[in-house]
Amino acid sequence: MRVLQTRCTDGFRSRCHWITRGGEDRAAAIRDRLRDAIVDRRLAPGTKLNETEVGALFDVSRTVVRAALQALTYEGLLTSERNRGAFVASPTPDEARHVFDARRLIEPGLVAAAIKRLGPSEIAAFRARLEEEDHVLHQTGPMARRAEINASGDFHLLLARVAGNAIIQRFMEELLARSSLVIALYGRSGASSCGHGDHANILAALEQRDAERASQLLVSHLDHIEADLDLRTKGSLPLREALGGRAG
Amino acid sequence: MRVLQTRCTDGFRSRCHWITRGGEDRAAAIRDRLRDAIVDRRLAPGTKLNETEVGALFDVSRTVVRAALQALTYEGLLTSERNRGAFVASPTPDEARHVFDARRLIEPGLVAAAIKRLGPSEIAAFRARLEEEDHVLHQTGPMARRAEINASGDFHLLLARVAGNAIIQRFMEELLARSSLVIALYGRSGASSCGHGDHANILAALEQRDAERASQLLVSHLDHIEADLDLRTKGSLPLREALGGRAG
DNA sequence: TTTGCCTAGATTGTATGCAATCTAAGCCCG
DNA sequence: CGGGCTTAGATTGCATACAATCTAGGCAAA
Incomplete structure (x- = not known):
């Protein structure tokens, strides 16, 4: 009850405004947020999810982020390659x-x-x-x-x-x-x-x-x-992904 | 290549004889071993999986064990309670x-x-x-x-x-x-x-x-x-589990 | 004896540091 | 000018340290 406010609760820390529900499971919260972002398509297939970056965004350590990423990988929403990181899945x-x-x-x-x-x-x-x-x-x-x-x-x-x-x-x-x-x-x-x-x-x-x-x-x-899908394998799509992701 | 033998490779360390495939994914290996043990019923429903203990068994740190346990929890073979640990699931x-x-x-x-x-x-x-x-x-x-x-x-x-x-x-x-x-x-x-x-x-x-x-x-x-199953809710079963698991 | 509290040990949750690996920029050489 | 090698930076994999929480046992009071 003492150390908790080390993390957040003061409004101007500018990040964390959402996670960090006291004793709840922060990895699960981050997982849910990321999943929402993926299914809502705010995160495009192929996007890389940098552990440090995500951690900074939610103001948690990489440990917690990794748990969230692992869960999403298991769900099939991310693909993770060893020593390379996790990416929003782009199904063939x-x-x-x-x-x-x-x-x-x-x-x-x-x-x-x-x-x-x-x-x-x-x-x-x-x-x-x-x-x-x-x-x-x-x-x-x-x-x-x-x-x-x-x-x-x-x-x-x-x-x-x-x-x-x-x-x-x-x-x-x-x-x-x-x-x-x-x-x-x-x-x-x-x-x-x-x-x-x-x-x-x-x-x-x-x-x-x-x-x-x-x-x-x-x-x-x-x-x-x-x-209504266009499932023909057009050469451009693998290319676009080979370029490293993101919409832009 | 240098630090690896810190972990194993010398036969008499008595543990590790199996995991620790050089660059492979050790969490996955442990997950598979634990799953085998569960579906083979060498680990009875209700058994607690202590992170430190499992880690010592496979000679890895708790970090790796936790990843394995998380995966099995997602698969439904374990149930994990916050601050209490992971247990072999015992389905109702x-x-x-x-x-x-x-x-x-x-x-x-x-x-x-x-x-x-x-x-x-x-x-x-x-x-x-x-x-x-x-x-x-x-x-x-x-x-x-x-x-x-x-x-x-x-x-x-x-x-x-x-x-x-x-x-x-x-x-x-x-x-x-x-x-x-x-x-x-x-x-x-x-x-x-x-x-x-x-x-x-x-x-x-x-x-x-x-x-x-x-x-x-x-x-x-x-x-x-x-x-061929006996799915009647006998009073003894919830009790036995409330007692904390294991066969004996 | 039983009930409740309290403390010590054990266990999990999280952050951080270091090693291994990957990535990309710079450089040399053809 | 282009291609392969080298090296510095970035990123992940893992181990460990510490904080938070739970658990068990003892002790005192009813």
């Missing part, structure tokens, strides 16, 4: 297809499980989510698309949560985060990457407890998203 | 059911994917695996059952590998490791936890490219394994 087209294959494999089962546990409160949660999507969709601007993709993922995440299996839920969280990376890399800006109507239709099928139909809708929804 | 009955629910959800999809990529070499690999199972099955003794369970898991793992999706494969690896924990906790020693004939039948269906039948066989195989 094959890996991108694997992500969507995995989702097509898992999510229909999720539908079946979710229907069994679907009560009024769950339906209400789904409706609230759709409204949120609607809200986001009517906005414009640079970060509107970011929010749109996030909101879209949240629908699928809610499906996983309703299914009520913590393990599968974590798998889905990982798959959704990876999806965000894939869309960041291969998404064609022109097309709306995640049709909003799809979600509404899926929910309708869920409410009717029509697992078969909901699954079909879900799968074609995923097909649709994947079709 | 609910979590145990979640493991098998997840496998029932994923493995049928695995069958479908595997059949698409099933060639002569894959079939040969399956046959070799079954022979290995046979071999293990005919052995007796204390560690025969351990090997049996391991071999059984390997069949499912091979299925995941043949399916050719690295992400799903990793999910399956995690689920199989957790299955081993669950069986360790709730398995009834009397019943053969994983019928060997089941695998042969599944393979037969795979060879006929009958995905429907293979899936059905697989699911009832999983049902069978789960049925």
